[in-house]
Amino acid sequence: MQAKAPLNISFEFFPPKTAEGILHLCEAAEQLAECQPHFFSVTFGAGGSTREGTIDTVMMLNQKLSVQVAPHLSCIGSDPEDILLTLHQYKEMGVRRIVALRGDLPSGMGQAGELRYASDLVALIRKAAGDYFYIEVAAYPEIHPQATCAADDVLNLKRKVDAGANSAITQYFFNPDAYFYYLDECARAGIHIPVTPGIMPITQFSRLARFSDNCGAEIPRWIRKRLESYGDDVKSIKAFGLEVVYQLCQKLIDGGAPGLHFYTLNKSAPSLSILNQLFNSYPEMLKSFEPKKIQAVE
Ligand code: FAD
Numbered sequence: 001m002q003a004k005a006p007l008n009i010s011f012e013f014f015p016p017k018t019a020e021g022i023l024h025l026c027e028a029a030e031q032l033a034e035c036q037p038h039f040f041s042v043t044f045g046a047g048g049s050t051r052e053g054t055i056d057t058v059m060m061l062n063q064k065l066s067v068q069v070a071p072h073l074s075c076i077g078s079d080p081e082d083i084l085l086t087l088h089q090y091k092e093m094g095v096r097r098i099v100a101l102r103g104d105l106p107s108g109m110g111q112a113g114e115l116r117y118a119s120d121l122v123a124l125i126r127k128a129a130g131d132y133f134y135i136e137v138a139a140y141p142e143i144h145p146q147a148t149c150a151a152d153d154v155l156n157l158k159r160k161v162d163a164g165a166n167s168a169i170t171q172y173f174f175n176p177d178a179y180f181y182y183l184d185e186c187a188r189a190g191i192h193i194p195v196t197p198g199i200m201p202i203t204q205f206s207r208l209a210r211f212s213d214n215c216g217a218e219i220p221r222w223i224r225k226r227l228e229s230y231g232d233d234v235k236s237i238k239a240f241g242l243e244v245v246y247q248l249c250q251k252l253i254d255g256g257a258p259g260l261h262f263y264t265l266n267k268s269a270p271s272l273s274i275l276n277q278l279f280n281s282y283p284e285m286l287k288s289f290e291p292k293k294i295q296a297v298e
Contacts, residue, residue: 007285008038008196008259009275010070010169013061013266015042015053021266022060028268029061035275036288038259039068039097041136046074046103051086059093070136071095074103075115075124083121084128097134099169100125100160119159126164137161139168139195141182142175145216154185167193169261172200172217174244176251194258199249201262201270202227202241204234241270246277253282 011032016022029040040061044054054071061069071090075083090098102118115121118137125133137160140153147153157168173179179197186195200217202208205227212219219227223244230236249260262271276291283290 004285010039010261011264012041015050015057025266031268033065033067039070041070044072044074070097072099074101075121076103077105099136119163122163122165135165137165137168139170141173141178154189158189168195170198172198196259196261197252198261203270
């Protein structure tokens with residue numbers, strides 16, 4: 001039997017705003033680092049609103065841990081000169097991977113600016129730095145909320161690939177069919193880069209519902225209704241969420257997903273619970289996620 005290739009597992013963090021938040025992130029990142037993930041990524045507020053926070057967090061993780069760190073960089077509302085400066089700083093820090101995004105301008109905050117789409121940012125990075133950076137971009141199996149139509153959203157990924165993107169990470173979703181259909185559409189459009197599913201662990205309902213409404217991710221009715229019915233019973237929400245997301249990941253792995261990118265919200269426990277459980281089914285593909293090694297942070 002042919003050995004299965006290891007899955008590329010990555011974890012996304014946001015830049016913390018308080019000393020307590022920094023401590024909490026460090027603890028979570030240290031534990032996740034023990035599993036030797038493919039990379040960590042750190043989000044970026046559109047218009048540069050978390051610029052310093054993102055850079056500081058990337059630097060901190062880079063110095064403390066031996067995991068590749070990929071800053072997110074968004075272009076909407078940002079001056080190209082500032083973006084080039086940021087890229088230069090990342091180069092100095094040894095960063096080799098960037099998640100290039102358009103971002104969403106907070107309402108009332110400025111103008112879109114010169115770089116209107118992520119494809120413009122990818123082109124700028126390639127022009128300024130050649131092949132130095134490995135570039136990830138965003139993809140939307142359930143279609144980006146502002147896309148003119150589903151087909152154009154796939155073409156938008158093509159525009160980003162043509163501009164120089166190496167691979168993509170999806171918005172989270174709970175319906176694996178949306179992902180597999182999207183991959184077929186991408187292949188038909190001539191897109192052949194890896195598209196890694198973004199995974200959102202379920203630990204809470206109201207925040208997840210709010211997030212999902214904003215970003216266009218669908219919570220299927222059967223999941224929504226069950227989560228609603230648990231009310232404040234956090235234990236039941238977590239147990240149900242773990243089962244649902246574990247089964248989703250199983251389907252994605254069985255269907256050939258190249259990896260899993262976890263939206264951690266700066267917590268290690270939800271992602272690790274899923275990965276520890278997956279290890280039992282895919283020990284070869286998830287060697288470094290053997291449960292006994294890890295004590296997760298709640
Ligand atoms: P784009 O690829 O530019 O697409 C945006 C919209 O414009 C789409 O509807 C697309 O179809 C349309 N479009 C693109 N080009 C054209 C064109 N030439 N003509 C007409 N329509 C076009 N946001 C943050 O602010 N910070 C983050 O750190 C962050 N990280 C993320 C990480 C991942 C993995 C994902 C999936 C999303 C992330 N986001 C982040 C959210 C993202 O910024 C938003 O979803 C944003 O609305 C779109 O960004 P994009 O890079 O996909 O934009």
